[in-house]
Amino acid sequence: xxxxxxxxxxxxxxxxxxxxxxxxxxxxxxxxxxxxxxxxxxxxxxxxxxxxxxxxxxxxxxxxxxxxxxxxxxxxxxxxxxxxxxxxxxxxxxxxxxxxxxxxxxxxxxxxxxxxxxxxxxxxxxxxxxxxxxxxxxxxxxxxxxxxxxxxxxxxxxxxxxxxxxxxxxxxxxxxxxxxxxxxxxxxxxxxxxxxxxxxxxxxxxxxxxxxxxxxxxxxxxxxxxxxxxxxxxxxxxxxxxxxxxxxxxxxxxxxxxxxxxxxxxxxxxxxxxxxxxxxxxxxxxxxxxxxxxxxxxxxxxxxxxxxxxxxxxxxxxxxxxxxxxxxxxxxxxxxxxxxxxxxxxxxxxxxxxxxxxxxxxxxxxxxxxxxxxxxxxxxxxxxxxxxxxxxxxxxxxxxxxx
Numbered sequence: 001x002x003x004x005x006x007x008x009x010x011x012x013x014x015x016x017x018x019x020x021x022x023x024x025x026x027x028x029x030x031x032x033x034x035x036x037x038x039x040x041x042x043x044x045x046x047x048x049x050x051x052x053x054x055x056x057x058x059x060x061x062x063x064x065x066x067x068x069x070x071x072x073x074x075x076x077x078x079x080x081x082x083x084x085x086x087x088x089x090x091x092x093x094x095x096x097x098x099x100x101x102x103x104x105x106x107x108x109x110x111x112x113x114x115x116x117x118x119x120x121x122x123x124x125x126x127x128x129x130x131x132x133x134x135x136x137x138x139x140x141x142x143x144x145x146x147x148x149x150x151x152x153x154x155x156x157x158x159x160x161x162x163x164x165x166x167x168x169x170x171x172x173x174x175x176x177x178x179x180x181x182x183x184x185x186x187x188x189x190x191x192x193x194x195x196x197x198x199x200x201x202x203x204x205x206x207x208x209x210x211x212x213x214x215x216x217x218x219x220x221x222x223x224x225x226x227x228x229x230x231x232x233x234x235x236x237x238x239x240x241x242x243x244x245x246x247x248x249x250x251x252x253x254x255x256x257x258x259x260x261x262x263x264x265x266x267x268x269x270x271x272x273x274x275x276x277x278x279x280x281x282x283x284x285x286x287x288x289x290x291x292x293x294x295x296x297x298x299x300x301x302x303x304x305x306x307x308x309x310x311x312x313x314x315x316x317x318x319x320x321x322x323x324x325x326x327x328x329x330x331x332x333x334x335x336x337x338x339x340x341x342x343x344x345x346x347x348x349x350x351x352x353x354x355x356x357x358x359x360x361x362x363x364x365x366x367x368x369x370x371x372x373x374x375x376x377x378x379x380x381x382x383x384x385x386x387x388x389x390x391x392x393x394x395x396x397x398x399x400x401x402x403x
Contacts, residue, residue: 001152002151003028003153004151004152004153004154005027005028005154005155005322006022006030006153006154007030007031007143008029008159009131009156009159009165010033010158010160011031011037011110011114012160012285013109013110013113013301013302014284014285014301014302015033016110016114017058017302017305017306018159018283019120020062020064020116021305021306021395022309022313023117023123025313026316027312027316028122029122030123030124030153031123031124032131032143032145033126033127033128033129034130036127036128037114037125038110038111038114039111040111043070043105043107044105044107045070046260046261047105048103048106048213048220049104050104050198050211050296050298050299051101051103051104051299051302052101052299053097053387053388054299054388054392055299055302055387057396057397058302058306062113062116064113067112067115068108070105070108070213070214071102071103071104071214072102072103072104072213073098073099073196074102074197075091075092075093075098075099075197076089076090076092076195076196076197077089077100077198077200078198079201079202081201082202082204082250101198103211103212130145131143131145131146131165131166133169134166134169134280136156136278136279136280137278138278138279139279140152140153140154140279140323141156141279141280143156154321154323155280155281155312155323156280156281157308158280158281158282158286159283159284159286160286162289164285164286166286167282172272172274172277172280172282174271175270175272175273176269178267179224179266179268181225181226181266182224182225182226182264183223183266184233184234185220185223185265186220186221186261187213187260188210188219188221188256188259189218189258189259190218190219190254190255190257191217191253191255191256192252194210194212194217194218196212199252201250206223206225207223208248209222209223221245223245224292227266233262234262238258241258241262242257242258245258267292269289269290269291270285270289271339272286272288275287275331275332276329276331276332279323283301284300287339288339290339290343296342299387302396303387304335306393306396307335307393308335311327312327314327334391337391338390
């Protein structure tokens with residue numbers, strides 16, 4: 001029988017980051033995933049994420065950031081509403097930093113994390129491993145793998161995404177909200193340089209984000225819209241789609257041309273009411289998924305695992321059990337508070353821009369224009385976006401000299 005201190009189910013960015021955070025501890029760790037191991041190849045840019053300053057600090061401490069060749073910085077952010085005077089602009093210069101954030105290729109991040117992890121002697125990465133059953137008790141967890149072999153672990157971490165098998169197997173309750181929106185994702189060639197500026201326009205059916213990539217004439221789009229419009233856009237010939245996208249963007253980057261497949265996925269909010277069950281704990285998308293409106297999903301998940309690793313390390317240093325319920329509940333309270341704040345803010349933002357009443361549109365325009373002229377308010381907004389607010393894990397906190 002295989003026995004581990006910590007078994008992490010899911011080798012996404014969150015799961016691999018947690019394993020790397022614990023890799024130099026005395027713990028015996030397993031990472032399980034049903035997919036093959038990620039490979040270090042040229043970034044495909046099929047799915048990208050926006051990472052903030054806190055996530056960069058975390059990944060830098062782990063020696064990962066330096067190898068992320070796909071990381072494209074953005075120094076400015078422009079947000080506006082279509083057919084309205086409402087507009088707000090943010091710049092790194094105003095914030096006293098060099099960048100507001102970075103756009104990173106998801107698969108490259110996973111591959112770099114794995115490349116750092118696979119040489120760690122106390123970490124076993126078990127790819128193409130399927131879990132058949134989980135028995136969860138007050139003492140330990142028993143996993144049954146696809147070859148019927150058993151695995152015992154003191155702490156089971158569910159990092160297996162929004163449709164978490166672990167969460168479902170253990171019947172951990174979850175709140176679910178269907179946004180009735182699809183997100184269209186693609187790489188787009190622009191005739192005008194993006195100048196390292198992230199742009200987001202609020203359209204009647206949903207927001208369109210234009211995220212700058214390393215090539216000055218290449219952006220990744222996330223277009224959130226109704227299922228009906230998403231189906232129409234996906235059915236269009238490329239030249240017709242290009243015209244629709246260029247019009248939706250108000251030609252801020254000139255003419256736009258699709259350069260990749262146009263992929264689509266449904267937008268749903270999930271929030272687990274309980275993140276801890278006996279010796280099992282949920283992290284990242286297994287615990288919460290949010291609207292991509294603010295691009296904070298990856299950052300939220302990385303801070304979850306940094307917080308959990310910090311608390312586990314404290315238990316080790318104090319010679320206490322790493323699966324102690326008191327510690328797991330501390331993690332749950334800490335990260336639930338951060339997740340709830342962000343979910344509530346994004347829902348209010350989405351609802352506020354989701355209504356096309358002319359009076360509300362006028363008020364939104366006035367509000368955005370006023371906010372743009374209030375440096376203190378803008379700094380508060382950007383502190384949250386940069387990851388420099390809230391109760392951060394120690395490894396992700398700003399250098400004291402900056403505080």
